[in-house]
Amino acid sequence: MSEGETLSAVGFEAWRTRRAVACAALGRHYDEGDARLAELRFDPSPAADRLWELLLSEEDRLAEARRRGAKIVGAMKDLGTVPVMAYALPGVVAFYPDGAWWTPCLMKHTDGLFARADELGVDDSFCPVRAMLGAFAQGDRFPIPDLLTCSVGAVCDDFSSIAQRVEGLGHPILWWEMPYRRMPEPGEPAVVLPGGVRAPRAQVELVAAELGRVRDALSALTGGALTNARLAEGIRVANRIRAVLRSLREIVFAAPRAPLPALELLVAEMLIIHFCSDRDETEAVLEDLLAEVRRRVARSAGYGRSDDVRLFWVNPVADLRAMREVEACGARLCGTDFLFTHAFDPIPEDAPPLEALACSALADPMVGPASQRADRVVDEMRRLGAEALVVVRIPGASHCAHEGARLIDAVRRRLGVPCLEVEVPSLSDSFSAAMRTRLEALVEAARAARGASSAVGSLS
Amino acid sequence: MSSSIFAGVDAGSRAIKIALFHAGRDVVLETDACDQGVDQAARAEALLARVLARHGLKRDDLDGAVATGYGRHAVGVARQAVTEITCHAVGVRFLHPAATALIDIGGQDSKFVQLAEDGRVLDFAMNDRCAAGTGRFLEVIAQRLEVPLDQLGACAAQADRPAAISSMCVVFAESEVVGLLAAGERVANIVAGVQQSIASRVAALAGAARAKEIIFTGGVAGVSGMREALERSLGRPVAVAADPRMTGAIGAAILSAGRDRACPQTRRMPY
Numbered sequence: 009m010s011e012g013e014t015l016s017a018v019g020f021e022a023w024r025t026r027r028a029v030a031c032a033a034l035g036r037h038y039d040e041g042d043a044r045l046a047e048l049r050f051d052p053s054p055a056a057d058r059l060w061e062l063l064l065s066e067e068d069r070l071a072e073a074r075r076r077g078a079k080i081v082g083a084m085k086d087l088g089t090v091p092v093m094a095y096a097l098p099g100v101v102a103f104y105p106d107g108a109w110w111t112p113c114l115m116k117h118t119d120g121l122f123a124r125a126d127e128l129g130v131d132d133s134f135c136p137v138r139a140m141l142g143a144f145a146q147g148d149r150f151p152i153p154d155l156l157t158c159s160v161g162a163v164c165d166d167f168s169s170i171a172q173r174v175e176g177l178g179h180p181i182l183w184w185e186m187p188y189r190r191m192p193e194p195g196e197p198a199v200v201l202p203g204g205v206r207a208p209r210a211q212v213e214l215v216a217a218e219l220g221r222v223r224d225a226l227s228a229l230t231g232g233a234l235t236n237a238r239l240a241e242g243i244r245v246a247n248r249i250r251a252v253l254r255s256l257r258e259i260v261f262a263a264p265r266a267p268l269p270a271l272e273l274l275v276a277e278m279l280i281i282h283f284c285s286d287r288d289e290t291e292a293v294l295e296d297l298l299a300e301v302r303r304r305v306a307r308s309a310g311y312g313r314s315d316d317v318r319l320f321w322v323n324p325v326a327d328l329r330a331m332r333e334v335e336a337c338g339a340r341l342c343g344t345d346f347l348f349t350h351a352f353d354p355i356p357e358d359a360p361p362l363e364a365l366a367c368s369a370l371a372d373p374m375v376g377p378a379s380q381r382a383d384r385v386v387d388e389m390r391r392l393g394a395e396a397l398v399v400v401r402i403p404g405a406s407h408c409a410h411e412g413a414r415l416i417d418a419v420r421r422r423l424g425v426p427c428l429e430v431e432v433p434s435l436s437d438s439f440s441a442a443m444r445t446r447l448e449a450l451v452e453a454a455r456a457a458r459g460a461s462s463a464v465g466s467l468s
Numbered sequence: 469m470s471s472s473i474f475a476g477v478d479a480g481s482r483a484i485k486i487a488l489f490h491a492g493r494d495v496v497l498e499t500d501a502c503d504q505g506v507d508q509a510a511r512a513e514a515l516l517a518r519v520l521a522r523h524g525l526k527r528d529d530l531d532g533a534v535a536t537g538y539g540r541h542a543v544g545v546a547r548q549a550v551t552e553i554t555c556h557a558v559g560v561r562f563l564h565p566a567a568t569a570l571i572d573i574g575g576q577d578s579k580f581v582q583l584a585e586d587g588r589v590l591d592f593a594m595n596d597r598c599a600a601g602t603g604r605f606l607e608v609i610a611q612r613l614e615v616p617l618d619q620l621g622a623c624a625a626q627a628d629r630p631a632a633i634s635s636m637c638v639v640f641a642e643s644e645v646v647g648l649l650a651a652g653e654r655v656a657n658i659v660a661g662v663q664q665s666i667a668s669r670v671a672a673l674a675g676a677a678r679a680k681e682i683i684f685t686g687g688v689a690g691v692s693g694m695r696e697a698l699e700r701s702l703g704r705p706v707a708v709a710a711d712p713r714m715t716g717a718i719g720a721a722i723l724s725a726g727r728d729r730a731c732p733q734t735r736r737m738p739y
Contacts, residue, residue, distance in 0.1 A: 445538065452589065
């Protein structure tokens with residue numbers, strides 16, 4: 009039976025010849041020295057061009073926002089909460105300074121961010137988000153935000169210390185506390201959070217109060233009240249965008265062949281947590297991608313083959329080039345948990361806005377027990393028919409130290425599929441062959457398990 | 469002439485190993501190895517030609533070949549590449565049918581592979597990015613201590629109190645060894661400590677896996693004292709494979725012949 013149209017990602021030069029006008033930022037970054045871009049391969053659709061353009065033009069967009077007098081909010085250690093609030097006010101642009109962690113992996117000659125962080129005492133024993141410290145110190149990557157917010161508490165210890173160094177450079181931060189999500193005690197008032205986990209009502213109230221401080225700061229920043237009505241509208245728009253991304257993911261994961269490469273899916277998913285400093289364009293980009301994916305599925309077009317191994321991928325990679333190995337190894341993504349699955353779930357619209365946002369923030373897999381994240385991963389793997397699991401460790405990230413082992417243990421025990429835990433460094437050149445070997449071996453093991461009589465788990 | 473002869477080429481980080489497998493007789497005809505050198509492809513070609521010549525065969529007489537090891541994609545003598553994880557599993561299955569797990573320590577990586585009842589790879593774990601727990605680690609330290617690799621086991625047997633080597637990085641571990649020497653520690657104790665350090669790291673890869681019969685493969689399996697160190701770390705018996713350095717090449721040759729159900733996607737690749 010015919011597989012249908014087979015798609016191929018294109019190399020940088022081919023892309024540049026055909027599509028440079030559609031994504032000017034990509035070519036410009038390359039010309040300015042971000043030579044590692046040339047080592048990526050790109051989905052050749054106009055929708056993907058628009059995605060890359062949005063990602064790579066953020067610095068220009070922020071500079072333009074500063075020029076026109078918009079208020080810029082840097083939402084640090086924030087996987088989809090404060091940006092929802094910030095965009096509820098007119099004239100505010102929010103972005104994710106932590107996103108600087110990808111900058112070094114795209115650069116070859118102009119990478120000075122890690123070196124600057126080194127000079128400031130934050131060396132490679134820390135998570136690659138330390139690139140953000142270098143960016144603040146150099147001051148030429150993005151405009152210094154008018155307001156910096158950062159969650160603290162049950163988040164990465166290393167990130168908190170990096171953010172403290174940012175504050176030490178003279179950039180005041182509004183810290184808001186995120187408690188470790190615990191199970192409610194018997195009889196304790198509890199709330200069911202988006203995604204289904206439960207938390208004590210007292211914790212929701214605490215986070216709502218913390219977000220109240222953020223709301224006050226945003227109101228003071230703009231001189232306009234961030235009312236419940238405005239917040240509710242911001243939540244409604246965020247939910248609309250989340251719905252588009254949920255549809256995109258479901259279609260990509262369910263398609264017989266991957267209609268979108270792993271790399272573009274990762275970038276698209278990342279948009280949901282911060283809207284890449286342009287909420288409207290984020291929505292348009294995701295809608296374009298969704299339409300493209302629907303068209304591809306309708307005409308049976310896809311990457312690879314229909315018997316490619318179905319991988320479930322946990323955590324983002326510090327070096328984007330690593331995602332290209334998925335298709336190269338005869339695999340495709342059938343599910344992801346890039347640390348922010350809660351940001352795909354709808355924010356409750358039937359609760360007071362701050363409480364609804366608190367519920368969403370508390371559903372963050374990073375702030376609760378690893379066992380709850382493992383439960384969600386196992387459930388998703390079972391639902392999506394995953395044949396293997398990849399857990400990526402982020403070098404130096406405190407939350408990755410032991411969580412991977414917990415996830416893998418749960419998946420091995422309950423699903424019996426082969427698992428791989430691998431640390432992907434920011435500059436993975438020396439590790440690329442080893443990474444390829446590990447992924448190929450995982451794919452071989454998953455293929456061997458097909459039809460094996462002694463399979464210890466079930467995918468159904 | 470179809471002779472039902474298949475080749476496995478293991479282009480590892482330190483050496484190239486080749487095995488010839490006779491599918492009709494179900495036997496390994498021959499194995500051989502050479503240093504990796506700079507031009508892996510040319511060396512593999514030359515080694516294969518020599519091995520075939522000893523049996524009066526030419527390249528055209530081969531029914532197929534599979535390459536494995538880190539240089540598997542660079543070796544032109546094979547048209548198909550399979551990872552060393554799968555190849556070692558198949559090789560171990562052929563040589564030791566009752567095996568339930570294998571430990572492979574090569575030049576630049578180490579791995580623990582759990583095998584299913586049918587011999588396929590059930591799951592695996594590999595060392596992280598650094599060289600600790602690999603043959604390279606052992607080489608660097610042996611060189612620093614001026615103890616030939618083949619005498620490490622005899623040297624370690626003289627230890628009365630193995631030194632504690634705590635560094636995770638081979639460079640730092642070498643510095644640690646220098647410090648131990650400066651402090652007057654006996655070479656035997658340092659060698660025993662280094663072997664135990666490697667064994668501990670590899671045993672950690674096994675995690676909670678409770679394999680009954682563990683087979684030790686790879687070049688380091690041939691270094692005396694390592695098997696015992698692994699047994700101490702794992703608390704279980706470990707057997708060295710019948711031909712530990714060649715296990716991957718043997719597995720590749722068997723896969724080329726399509727004789728192993730553990731890797732069903734492998735197809736015969738006729739020349």
